[in-house]
Amino acid sequence: MTIREVRLSTTPSDESIADLRLGDIVYLDGLMYTAREGVYMRALDDKANIPMELPSQSAANFHCSPAARINPDGSFDMGAVTATASFRFAKWLPEWMAKTGAKLIVGKGGMSSRDYKEYFVPNGAVYLSTVGYGTGALLGRGVENVEAVHWNEELGLAQAMWVIKCNGMGPFIVASDLNGDCLFERENAKIAENVARVYEGTKPAVLKRYGESDDRTDEVI
Amino acid sequence: MIPISLIQSTAEVLMDKAAIEIPQDYLDGLQQAAKTEDGDLSSFVLKAMLENYEAAKEDRRAMCGDTGVPRWFVKMGNEARVEGGMVALEAALRRATASATNGVPLRPNRVHPLWRTDHDNNVGIGAPEIEYGFEPEGEWIDLITVHKGGLFGTDYRMLFPSDGIQGIKRFYLDSLMAFGKRGLACQPAIIGIGLGGSKDICMTLGKRASTLRIVGSRNSDPRIAEMEDEFKELGNSIGMGAMGFVGKNMVIDCNIEVGYCHTGGMPMSVHAFCLSSRRAAARIHADGRVEHRTDPDWFTDYQRRETVEWEPQREAAE
Numbered sequence: 293m294t295i296r297e298v299r300l301s302t303t304p305s306d307e308s309i310a311d312l313r314l315g316d317i318v319y320l321d322g323l324m325y326t327a328r329e330g331v332y333m334r335a336l337d338d339k340a341n342i343p344m345e346l347p348s349q350s351a352a353n354f355h356c357s358p359a360a361r362i363n364p365d366g367s368f369d370m371g372a373v374t375a376t377a378s379f380r381f382a383k384w385l386p387e388w389m390a391k392t393g394a395k396l397i398v399g400k401g402g403m404s405s406r407d408y409k410e411y412f413v414p415n416g417a418v419y420l421s422t423v424g425y426g427t428g429a430l431l432g433r434g435v436e437n438v439e440a441v442h443w444n445e446e447l448g449l450a451q452a453m454w455v456i457k458c459n460g461m462g463p464f465i466v467a468s469d470l471n472g473d474c475l476f477e478r479e480n481a482k483i484a485e486n487v488a489r490v491y492e493g494t495k496p497a498v499l500k501r502y503g504e505s506d507d508r509t510d511e512v513i
Numbered sequence: 514m515i516p517i518s519l520i521q522s523t524a525e526v527l528m529d530k531a532a533i534e535i536p537q538d539y540l541d542g543l544q545q546a547a548k549t550e551d552g553d554l555s556s557f558v559l560k561a562m563l564e565n566y567e568a569a570k571e572d573r574r575a576m577c578g579d580t581g582v583p584r585w586f587v588k589m590g591n592e593a594r595v596e597g598g599m600v601a602l603e604a605a606l607r608r609a610t611a612s613a614t615n616g617v618p619l620r621p622n623r624v625h626p627l628w629r630t631d632h633d634n635n636v637g638i639g640a641p642e643i644e645y646g647f648e649p650e651g652e653w654i655d656l657i658t659v660h661k662g663g664l665f666g667t668d669y670r671m672l673f674p675s676d677g678i679q680g681i682k683r684f685y686l687d688s689l690m691a692f693g694k695r696g697l698a699c700q701p702a703i704i705g706i707g708l709g710g711s712k713d714i715c716m717t718l719g720k721r722a723s724t725l726r727i728v729g730s731r732n733s734d735p736r737i738a739e740m741e742d743e744f745k746e747l748g749n750s751i752g753m754g755a756m757g758f759v760g761k762n763m764v765i766d767c768n769i770e771v772g773y774c775h776t777g778g779m780p781m782s783v784h785a786f787c788l789s790s791r792r793a794a795a796r797i798h799a800d801g802r803v804e805h806r807t808d809p810d811w812f813t814d815y816q817r818r819e820t821v822e823w824e825p826q827r828e829a830a831e
Contacts, residue, residue, distance in 0.1 A: 295557055315554060330629075359532075359575045361618040371618050372569070374578030377665070377697060401695040423561045425699045425756070426577035426662075426789045429569035430561065448631030449621050463561055465554075465756075476695045479554070479758045486752040487690070494683035498673050 302352035302458060304395055309418055312466045314475040318420055319462035323350040323439065323455060324398065326357065328376060330451025332384035334443060336391070343442040344455065347393030355381060355399030357450040359428070360438070368438035370456070372428030375400040375421070386411040400425050402467040402476050409472035420464040421475075427463065434461025515654055515797055517596045521605040523795050523803050527658045528583060528613030531793040532575045535566040536807035539703065539765065539790045542728040546701055546762035555760030559701075562755075562788055577789040580619040581660035583610050583635050584642040586725065586809065590651020593799070603643055606656075610634070610641045619660075644717075648815055649823055652799035657809045659724045659792045666698030666785030669716055674779055678740075681708070681781060682747065688783040689748050693763055696756030699787030701765045703728060704748060707782040710772030719782035722768040724792060725811035732769055733817060741767050755788075770812065 295317055300308060302322035312318070325344060327335075334340045344350065355378045360370040378399035385403075388394065389411055397403075397412070398420045412418065422431065436459035444452035467475040496504075500512040540563075547559040569576035585606050595602050611634035614621055621633040623640045635641065668688045672680050685706065692698040705723025707715045731738040744767040754760015774780055796804045815823060 295553065317557070356578060357620050357622075359578050359580050359618050359620040361615050369618060372575035372578040372580070376579065401697055421756070423558055423756070424565065424577075424788055425696060426579070426787065427561050427565040428578035428789075429572060429574050429576050430565045431578065432574050433568060433572065448624065448629075449633050450624070450631060451629075476757055480694055482759050483752050483757075490747070490751050491683065491686060494679045494686065495676075497670065497676055497680055497684065499671060501670075 299460065302350050302396065303347065304351065306416055309395060309416060310470055312418055312469060314466055314469055314473060314478065316466040317462065318464040318466060319434070319460045320352065320458040320464065321460060322352070322458060324352040324354050324458050324461075325350055326354045326452070326454040327388070328355050328357065328381060328451060329384070330447040331443065331453050332381065332388060334446065336384055336387050342392065343453070347395065350455075351393055351395040353388070353392070353394045353397050355397070358454055360449065360454065362441065362444065362449070368441065370435050370438050371432055373431045373435065374426055374428040377401045378403055378419070382407055389415045389417060396420055398422070398464060402474060405472055405474040405477055408468045408474060412468055413470055413472045416470070418466060418470065419468040421467040423463045423465055430463070431461060434458055514594050514596050515799060516801070517601045517605055519797060519801060519803070520595065520602055520654070520656070521609050523797055524606055524609035524656055524658070525613055525616070526805070527656055527793045527795055528609055529617055530805070531658050531660050531791040532580050532613075532617050532619055533569050533573055534793070535569075535576060536727070536790060536792060538727040538729060538807065540566060542765040543701065546765060550754060550760055550762050552754050552758055552760035554756070554758040555754030555762065558755035558758065559762070575617055575619060576791070577662060578620060579662045580617075580622065581662035581789070581791055582622055582640070583619070583658060583660050586644050586646065586657040586659065586811065588646040588648060588655040588657070588811065590648050590653045592650070592652045593654045595654065606641065606643055607636050611636045646811065646816060648813060649825075653796050655794060655796050657725070657792065657794040657811070661724055661786060661791070662789055663699055663785065663787050666692040666702060666787070667783065669712070669780070669782045671712070672779040672781050673777065676779060682744075684781055685744060685783060686747070686751070689751060689753070689763060692785065693751070693753045694757045698785040699789070700755060700785065701762045702785035702787050703790055704744070704764050704767045705784040705786065706744070706767065706769045707784075708769060708771045709774035709780060711774065712780055714772055715774070715780040716782045718770040718772050719784045721811060722770040723784040723786040725809040726768040727808050728766040730768065733814065737769050737771065741769050744769070
């Protein structure tokens with residue numbers, strides 16, 4: 293299989309999103325903002341006003357805390373940028389998407405196909421995963437400028453809302469499409485065929501744990 | 514007497530090196546993996562990672578945006594003395610951690626577990642961790658920093674003698690399967706396994722096996738060394754590669770460390786040192802010489818000693 297590489301705007305047209313296929317490699321142009329649990333809680337639970345025009349300025353939400361600093365003169369230095377695991381944010385994403393019109397959720401490891409079908413597809417959105425994980429230096433090179441940082445005093449540098457200008461920033465990999473299909477689940481299914489062989493001969497631990505039984509009236513011995 | 518200013522300046526250099534320069538042993542291991550990988554997506558990922566290490570070094574920027582949680586391992590020769598004593602040393606390491614967080618820059622990852630307050634410098638209660646080891650001879654001090662990333666890829670379980678090797682294998686595979694999917698463990702990784710010790714030390718042994726031993730090293734017990742080879746191969750036979758895509762490289766190496774445990778139990782821990790296996794070490798001599806290296810060389814015969822007294826001559830003869 294040859295891997296297809298695509299340039300994509302962070303305010304993408306519906307057609308350009310519909311054209312994306314699972315496993316495509318994407319490089320982004322335009323403004324992208326970081327938002328993870330701190331931003332979600334502040335914007336959705338505490339109802340603070342989001343300090344950007346969304347989605348007109350950006351429809352790309354990056355699950356990321358950069359390795360960055362704010363200089364005494366107020367300028368920024370951003371070294372490496374890498375995503376954090378997205379599955380933890382499923383709680384806030386449906387409301388966030390509805391509120392901000394985000395079309396590209398960029399993070400680590402993707403979501404489940406149920407998430408994609410329930411609220412990505414209806415919003416015309418797809419998931420882009422970082423590669424590696426940890427191509428932080430390559431992604432850092434794709435940051436043309438740090439435009440702003442919001443809520444750093446309230447949330448700290450790691451949870452703040454960083455606004456970055458991307459110039460061919462990547463690589464990212466398309467992990468969901470407008471059918472709601474999930475790249476990782478496709479790969480899991482292929483690997484599953486081999487699992488029984490790998491486990492052959494091993495045996496369950498003599499002391500069980502809750503989780504292996506969900507009935508809390510059970511004993512674990 | 515080792516001057517405290519030299520400890521702090523060396524520690525700052527180590528923070529920078531760990532964050533930016535992938536250790537050669539891990540790089541060699543990953544290049545080897547990239548040669549054997551035939552999964553198309555996995556191959557792309559490994560190629561991108563190799564480019565990323567180059568970019569980090571060229572630009573002097575951190576190799577990964579999650580720069581991990583900086584911590585310190587300090588080892589001293591028995592005759593080493595530090596100016597101002599160990600309290601001064603701990604202060605110097607905390608200062609170096611804070612200043613490098615702003616300097617490199619690193620991501621200020623450390624927050625209070627409940628209040629999520631952030632000092633924006635990777636320093637706080639119990640952070641950075643500073644752990645100590647000693648060697649019978651020498652006036653030197655080794656500073657080792659590890660910036661381990663990742664919330665995934667680590668697990669602990671109390672197994673029992675009747676679980677045997679097959680139980681150990683199963684828990685090892687469970688850990689790889691659970692955290693390898695979608696690449697949560699950021700594999701291919703250096704997998705460290707801790708066997709034995711008391712519960713907390715079991716975790717410590719596994720963590721040190723993954724972070725303080727290099728790719729290609731083997732346990733000095735030949736039977737454990739054989740298990741390391743076997744477990745590496747087992748992990749790579751799952752059919753899972755980088756990012757959980759179909760592939761054949763999940764484990765760059767598997768290191769096992771053991772400690773004596775309660776006669777009734779067999780505690781086990783599994784740790785994954787990720788694609789950004791960040792570590793850097795330096796030996797500071799009493800005469801002011803500083804030698805940098807990437808091999809922590811932590812697990813010496815002395816660290817693994819079994820006897821009441823340390824009698825290297827007799828052990829060597831046996």
